[in-house]
Amino acid sequence: xxxxxxxxxxxxxxxxxxxxxRCHQTENHRYMYWYRQDPGHGLRLxxxxxxxxxxxxxxxxxxxxxxxxxxxDFLLTLESATSSQTSVYFCAISDPGKPSTDTQYFGPGxxxxxx
Amino acid sequence: xxxxxxxxxxxxxxKGGIPIINCAYENTAFDYFPWYQQFPGKGPALLIAIRPDVxxxxxxxxxxxxxxxxxxxxxxIMDSQPGDSATYFxxxxxxxxxxxxxxxxxxxxxxx
Numbered sequence: 001x002x003x004x005x006x007x008x009x010x011x012x013x014x015x016x017x018x019x020x021x022r023c024h025q026t027e028n029h030r031y032m033y034w035y036r037q038d039p040g041h042g043l044r045l046x047x048x049x050x051x052x053x054x055x056x057x058x059x060x061x062x063x064x065x066x067x068x069x070x071x072x073d074f075l076l077t078l079e080s081a082t083s084s085q086t087s088v089y090f091c092a093i094s095d096p097g098k099p100s101t102d103t104q105y106f107g108p109g110x111x112x113x114x115x
Numbered sequence: 116x117x118x119x120x121x122x123x124x125x126x127x128x129x130k131g132g133i134p135i136i137n138c139a140y141e142n143t144a145f146d147y148f149p150w151y152q153q154f155p156g157k158g159p160a161l162l163i164a165i166r167p168d169v170x171x172x173x174x175x176x177x178x179x180x181x182x183x184x185x186x187x188x189x190x191x192i193m194d195s196q197p198g199d200s201a202t203y204f205x206x207x208x209x210x211x212x213x214x215x216x217x218x219x220x221x222x223x224x225x226x227x
Binding site: 004031033040041042043044045048049050056058059090094096102103104105106107108109 | 147204
């Protein structure tokens with residue numbers, strides 16, 4: 001893994017509770033992304049970040065918010081978790097600065113179950 | 116909208132066979148076409164990628180064939196091995212933040 005950690009790796013929570021997932025990188029890459037992975041859907045982009053405090057919505061952003069207060073950390077928050085948000089969440093990083101980093105590298109994932 | 120259609124959903128081949136996975140896309144604004152490999156419990160890992168000005172790219176046993184006019188690209192795995200058993204995703208890239216849109220995945224099983 002390209003210096004990307006995600007925490008927690010597994011979480012079980014109840015409907016209606018807030019949940020925050022953390023992505024931490026040690027590569028100093030400018031762009032960070034949050035995806036969810038569900039059977040039959042591949043990976044779908046939730047939110048992404050251009051840089052510190054600079055974020056935008058992806059394909060499936062409803063019910064999610066993000067924050068990036070420093071280069072290395074990108075947080076994904078489910079304000080009020082629902083069962084439809086049960087999924088595996090992946091963080092990815094990239095940086096257009098050089099060819100070797102101008103692609104997305106993925107973290108190990110967080111498996112979230114909402115009961 | 117489904118911008119990338121991947122097929123087949125699953126594929127079983129014998130060791131030494133040449134599995135082929137196909138992807139078709141709808142938008143011509145994409146600038147980069149990667150394939151990712153994912154093993155159970157792991158994150159996707161970049162396998163090979165191609166840019167639209169090239170029709171074919173080989174890296175070891177993996178080859179991408181790209182047909183710009185047909186808006187299709189495919190992954191070929193030569194001399195497949197049981198260790199290649201994994202889920203494969205194609206993707207297309209666009210946007211200023213280089214966002215990826217993924218296909219739905221192909222689960223490949225290579226029998227010994």
